[in-house]
Structures are given as C-alpha cells and as structure tokens.
Amino acid sequence: MKQIKLILKDEIYDSLERDYQNFVRFSTKIDSGFVKPSFDNYLLAKLSENSNFLTEEAVQHLMLSGQYAWARRAMDKDFPDVVQILIEQAANYGFWIAVRHDWGTDELVAASKAWAMAIIKQAKGDESQVDVLAAQIKASATSIAVVQERLKTPASQLAHAMVQELRETHIAIEHASGMVAREKLGAMRTLLKLGRAYGNVSEKAEQDMMEKLKREKPWLFDEGPKGFWGHVAAWWRGV
Numbered sequence: 326m327k328q329i330k331l332i333l334k335d336e337i338y339d340s341l342e343r344d345y346q347n348f349v350r351f352s353t354k355i356d357s358g359f360v361k362p363s364f365d366n367y368l369l370a371k372l373s374e375n376s377n378f379l380t381e382e383a384v385q386h387l388m389l390s391g392q393y394a395w396a397r398r399a400m401d402k403d404f405p406d407v408v409q410i411l412i413e414q415a416a417n418y419g420f421w422i423a424v425r426h427d428w429g430t431d432e433l434v435a436a437s438k439a440w441a442m443a444i445i446k447q448a449k450g451d452e453s454q455v456d457v458l459a460a461q462i463k464a465s466a467t468s469i470a471v472v473q474e475r476l477k478t479p480a481s482q483l484a485h486a487m488v489q490e491l492r493e494t495h496i497a498i499e500h501a502s503g504m505v506a507r508e509k510l511g512a513m514r515t516l517l518k519l520g521r522a523y524g525n526v527s528e529k530a531e532q533d534m535m536e537k538l539k540r541e542k543p544w545l546f547d548e549g550p551k552g553f554w555g556h557v558a559a560w561w562r563g564v
Contacts, residue, residue, distance in 0.1 A: 331368075341368065408458060414466035419476075422462070423469040426524030437463040456551070470524040484525045491516040491526070495534065499541065509546050 333341070342364070349361045362370070412422050424433060445451070450520035475480040494516060498509040517534070520526030538547055 328500065409465040412462075416467075421472045422466045422475075425443040426468045426470040433463055434452065434459070437466070452462045455546060480523075484520075484523050487516055487519055487523070488525060491520060493536070495538075500544075506542065506545055518520035 345364055345367045346466070348367065349359075352359045352361070359485070395505075424436070438455065438459040440462060441455045442452070444458065445455055470484075473484075491513065494509055494513045498506055498513060501509055513534075517526055517531050521531060522529065
C-alpha cells in the first residue's frame with residue numbers, strides 16, 4: 326500500500342481538525358449511535374472528494390443499528406411482536422385496527438395473510454416473514470363492534486337501544502295473545518335480523534330465543550287456522 330506524507334502548517338491542520346470535530350458533532354446530533362471515523366480516514370475522504378466520509382466501520386454500524394436494522398429486528402426474532410405491540414398500544418391513543426364482526430377464524434386468517442403479503446411486497450421485503458406479520462395482525466385486530474362500543478359511537482348507542490327493544494318485545498310476546506302476539510313476533514324477528522347484521526346478537530342466541538317461543542307458544546308459528554274449529558281457536562286466542 327502506498328503512503329502519502331503531508332506536512333501542513335499549524336493553521337491548516339487546526340482548520341482541518343475543526344472541520345472534523347464539527348462533522349462528528351453534527352453527525353452525532355443526527356444519529357446518537359453514529360460511529361465516527363478516525364481523523365486519518367476523514368482526511369482520506371477529503372482528499373478523495375468523498376463528501377459522505379463514511380468508513381467501512383460507519384457503514385457496518387449503519388447496517389446494524391440504523392433504521393434498516395430496526396426494521397429487520399422488528400420482523401426477526403430480536404423483536405418479533407413489534408406490529409402487535411404497535412397496534413395494541415395504538416388503542417391507548419384512540420387508534421384501532423378493526424375487522425368485520427361477521428368474520429370467522431378462516432376469513433380473519435386469510436385477510437391477515439393477504440394484507441401482510443401486500444405490505445412486504447410493497448416494501449420489497451423478505452416474503453418468508455409473511456406468516457410472522459400475518460400472525461401479529463390477526464392477534465391484535467379487533468371486531469368493529471367492539472371498537473364502536475369502546476368509542477361510544479352513535480352506531481353502538483343504536484345497537485344498545487335495539488337490544489333493549491328486543492328484550493322488551495320478547496317479554497311482550499310472552500304476555501300477549503292473538504294478533505298482538507303475532508305482531509310482536511314480527512317485530513322481534515326484525516330486531517333479531519338487525520342484531521345479527523350488527524353483530525350484537527349471536528346466531529345461537531337467536532336460535533335459543535326462537536326455540537323458547539316455539540315451546541311456549543307453538544301456535545304463533547302456525548301458518549294460519551285450518552277449518553272451522555281452527556278459526557274458532559284463533560278467535561279465542563285473540564280475545
């Protein structure tokens with residue numbers, strides 16, 4: 326390796342040293358983990374007109390501790406739950422990742438994987454990390470019905486009103502007879518349909534409620550009176 330020996334005046338050397346110290350101070354202010362090059366390497370960069378002054382050591386540090394490394398660790402074993410942590414922490418500040426209330430496990434898994442694949446492709450990342458990212462999205466996502474309840478949205482308030490109306494209608498059917506009971510049954514079916522659409526009435530709850538009514542008042546579910554005595558019985562229940 327060839328060497329160049331420089332003999333500089335004190336004022337020139339002092340000026341170069343001030344430039345070096347200013348460079349180090351400025352770079353450290355931008356990145357507290359900045360690894361400064363040696364003064365000799367700094368002078369070499371000046372001589373070669375390299376305005377970046379990045380030595381091999383500085384480049385290695387950048388790759389190991391900068392934004393690139395943070396992103397790699399975020400999707401690697403050093404920090405595997407970063408997406409889940411971000412989403413869960415976001416809830417403390419009013420941000421949510423919400424999913425459809427009617428999705429089952431299979432739909433949620435498929436959507437999480439599709440989203441994870443889209444993120445990694447756009448970022449030109451490692452596709453082997455898709456399943457890791459998808460698992461984090463799935464674990465931290467929340468039903469839209471839960472989000473609306475926690476945020477006390479108008480939709481959640483309406484849902485509560487529907488549930489209360491459903492309870493009152495069910496009680497009214499149990500104490501009604503004749504046409505009034507049939508009208509209330511129609512109203513209850515509508516409220517159940519709305520509750521299922523919104524997600525605050527489960528399919529099992531709907532089935533249990535209807536089965537209970539069928540046991541207690543089977544005549545409500547008849548298509549209509551048949552024959553003379555059927556009409557008499559219907560009239561009697563309506564009295």
